Amino acid sequence: MSKHRIFSTAFSKIYPLYVQKAENKNRSKDDVDQIICWLTGYNQTGLKEQIEQHSDFETFFAKAPAINPKTSLIKGVVCGVRVEEIEDPLMQKIRYLDKLVDELAKGKALEKILR
Template sequence: MPRHRIFATAFAKVYPMYVQKAERKNRTKEEVDQVIRWLTGYDQAGLQRQIAQEKDLETFFAEAPAMNPNSSLIKGVVCGVRVEEVDDPLMQKIRYLDKLVDELAKGRKMEKILRQQD
């Protein structure tokens, strides 16, 4: 199966789109960063390094310090796809991030976006 071209896309290319989407809905870059850090385990310096070094999405997720164990609680549809049903593990991580930014832009409260085990 051919690799999806999104995997080779620089995280630095999609990151500004996430920020713009959030800012259009009166959310902040800081909130976008918080969501990304929650999902991937990067600290702010590590996140900035990934952007500055223009790592592709595959590398960005491969080098993530620790995917949040609660990321499996992310459910729902993004781009017409149920995130919990995505087979490819890398594509699923990308969709998780899309979904979190989506929820941020839709005005969900941060404590709801950053899933916690009950």
């Protein structure tokens, strides 16, 4: 099975798009960082290092200190696909992140996003 193109995409290329999406809806970069850290277990320093190293998504998630055990509570549709039904574990983590950023941009409170 061929790898999806997003797996080899640098996280540092997509990260500013997450921030932009949030800021367009009057949310902050700090809110985006908090979501990413909640999902992956990175602290602010670790997140910054991954961005500076231009790690691809595969590496970014492989090096994540601890994927939050509450990810199974993330439900809904991203890009027309239900995140809880995605079979590829890496794609599912990427879509979880997309879903959390979507919720942030829709004005959902951080306490609700961070389940």
